[in-house]
Amino acid sequence: MPPSFGQHRIYYNNFAAHLLNAYNPNMFYPDLPYRWSDTDWCHCLDMIAEFGFTTFQYWLEPRLFCREGLASAVGHEFTRQLGVITEHAHRRGLRVHGLCSLATVGAHWHTLCPNVPAEWDEIRFLWDAWSRRLAGQDVFGIGPGDPGACSRHGCTALTFIDQSIAIANLIRRNCPRAAIELNTWGPPIFGWGTLQGPPGWQGEFVAQYQHTAWTFDRRRAEEAMTHLVKRLPDFPPGTLISQNMGFNPDGNPAGEQDARSWVREIAKTNPVCTWDFSLTEGENNVVPHWRFDRLFQRRREERDVGAYSGGICFSMTPLLNPLSLYLSAQSFLRPDAEPESVAAEFCVRLYGPEGARLVPYLKLFEVVKDWGNYIDILLSRKDYHERLRELVTLLHDLRPTLREDAVLHPPPAAWHAELRFFAELCRDLSGPAPDYPALRQRYWNRVYAIYDRLPAHVDPRPHQATDNLIAAFQPENWRGQPRHAIPGKWTS
Numbered sequence: 001m002p003p004s005f006g007q008h009r010i011y012y013n014n015f016a017a018h019l020l021n022a023y024n025p026n027m028f029y030p031d032l033p034y035r036w037s038d039t040d041w042c043h044c045l046d047m048i049a050e051f052g053f054t055t056f057q058y059w060l061e062p063r064l065f066c067r068e069g070l071a072s073a074v075g076h077e078f079t080r081q082l083g084v085i086t087e088h089a090h091r092r093g094l095r096v097h098g099l100c101s102l103a104t105v106g107a108h109w110h111t112l113c114p115n116v117p118a119e120w121d122e123i124r125f126l127w128d129a130w131s132r133r134l135a136g137q138d139v140f141g142i143g144p145g146d147p148g149a150c151s152r153h154g155c156t157a158l159t160f161i162d163q164s165i166a167i168a169n170l171i172r173r174n175c176p177r178a179a180i181e182l183n184t185w186g187p188p189i190f191g192w193g194t195l196q197g198p199p200g201w202q203g204e205f206v207a208q209y210q211h212t213a214w215t216f217d218r219r220r221a222e223e224a225m226t227h228l229v230k231r232l233p234d235f236p237p238g239t240l241i242s243q244n245m246g247f248n249p250d251g252n253p254a255g256e257q258d259a260r261s262w263v264r265e266i267a268k269t270n271p272v273c274t275w276d277f278s279l280t281e282g283e284n285n286v287v288p289h290w291r292f293d294r295l296f297q298r299r300r301e302e303r304d305v306g307a308y309s310g311g312i313c314f315s316m317t318p319l320l321n322p323l324s325l326y327l328s329a330q331s332f333l334r335p336d337a338e339p340e341s342v343a344a345e346f347c348v349r350l351y352g353p354e355g356a357r358l359v360p361y362l363k364l365f366e367v368v369k370d371w372g373n374y375i376d377i378l379l380s381r382k383d384y385h386e387r388l389r390e391l392v393t394l395l396h397d398l399r400p401t402l403r404e405d406a407v408l409h410p411p412p413a414a415w416h417a418e419l420r421f422f423a424e425l426c427r428d429l430s431g432p433a434p435d436y437p438a439l440r441q442r443y444w445n446r447v448y449a450i451y452d453r454l455p456a457h458v459d460p461r462p463h464q465a466t467d468n469l470i471a472a473f474q475p476e477n478w479r480g481q482p483r484h485a486i487p488g489k490w491t492s
């Protein structure tokens with residue numbers, strides 16, 4: 001039976017500790033800001049359901065996927081709140097889908113080796129314990145890594161596939177009603193057999209080597225996908241496979257990295273979704289996003305493959321980017337729509353008819369050419385500044401008509417205040433003589449201040465991302481002409 005395109009519309013909120021910011025729930029530090037109450041979560045799920053999503057997905061990150069995470073107060077509170085989330089999601093007709101790396105554990109993202117018996121025992125112990133704890137969950141996703149992956153002791157992409165079958169069957173014994181997802185993220189199967197490390201490497205996360213996980217090798221890709229197809233019958237029936245159109249970070253089906261024939265092959269027996277992380281936000285570029293031309297075009301391409309049942313829409317900033325989430329859900333339901341019209345619907349719902357005037361301005365926040373940002377702002381810095389002055393005035397005028405009855409999390413007034421903050425910031429950054437250090441601090445305090453109160457994380461990207469945003473506005477960096485998007489994370 002041919003799949004129904006867009007049947008699985010998955011809201012993927014990654015709230016891992018390295019993606020903390022003012023617009024993402026803080027699930028790990030009870031004494032620090034950005035905590036979400038149970039009520040906040042229920043409001044968010046109400047919004048997600050209203051927008052047209054069918055599934056809520058999160059990442060059970062390595063900080064939790066370890067013995068410390070299981071035993072800690074944070075781990076118990078996480079389990080409790082996930083229970084509340086799952087119950088409310090079910091009331092709203094949403095499925096709950098937890099994704100977890102097969103073998104990456106602990107706050108320092110250490111990857112255990114399935115070919116070392118004691119480490120394999122530990123992997124099985126953790127999957128057993130967490131699947132019992134999260135038994136109400138609808139889908140258990142098994143991912144290869146990012147971060148993580150093993151190349152030690154002969155591990156390859158085939159090891160990941162084979163050991164995922166063992167884990168899938170273990171989960172099925174604990175949770176007979178749950179579905180399994182196997183995620184092939186990467187070129188494919190991120191880093192298994194290819195991730196490099198320093199001399200004496202024992203599986204610890206080393207940022208400087210992460211890019212080696214993206215090394216593409218046609219023969220490796222074919223071997224991995226052939227093995228996956230051969231072993232599909234050994235997964236529990238109905239196992240969902242996440243496979244992008246291309247074996248690269250942007251999921252672009254170019255040349256030897258075109259994965260579409262594999263998608264069609266897998267879809268003969270199993271549902272297939274995309275897990276295209278590049279479409280909506282990139283990572284750590286925290287601004288109000290507008291990447292919708294590419295998003296809708298990608299949906300049409302996915303539909304044309306004739307084998308996809310849906311896919312994810314990623315966010316690490318749900319409180320800032322509800323517009324992006326609305327368009328993401330709708331892109332599955334009406335891939336042929338004009339993004340501007342769908343965005344206008346959203347703005348009119350919040351502000352009344354005058355809201356549509358916002359639409360032409362909303363792409364102006366996409367100044368940083370990061371992962372997945374294919375938008376070019378072709379304005380001189382001076383013209384850009386004038387446009388931002390107009391936007392600030394417009395946001396000021398729209399205030400009185402804001403509709404507080406819209407189903408939005410945060411409430412409409414709070415989202416409006418964030419738009420004003422970013423409009424004023426970008427106006428000031430593009431002015432004739434900005435005080436860049438002061439504006440950097442203004443942004444940091446609004447978005448990332450939580451990191452001032454945390455120990456250094458293994459991933460330092462919040463600071464880099466803030467520097468990139470400020471630098472993009474400096475006259476010597478302002479180009480006003482087309483540029484390439486960077487090819488993905490862990491690259492430059």
Ligand SMILES: [Zn+2]
Binds near residue numbers: 116151
């Ligand atoms: Zn290994």
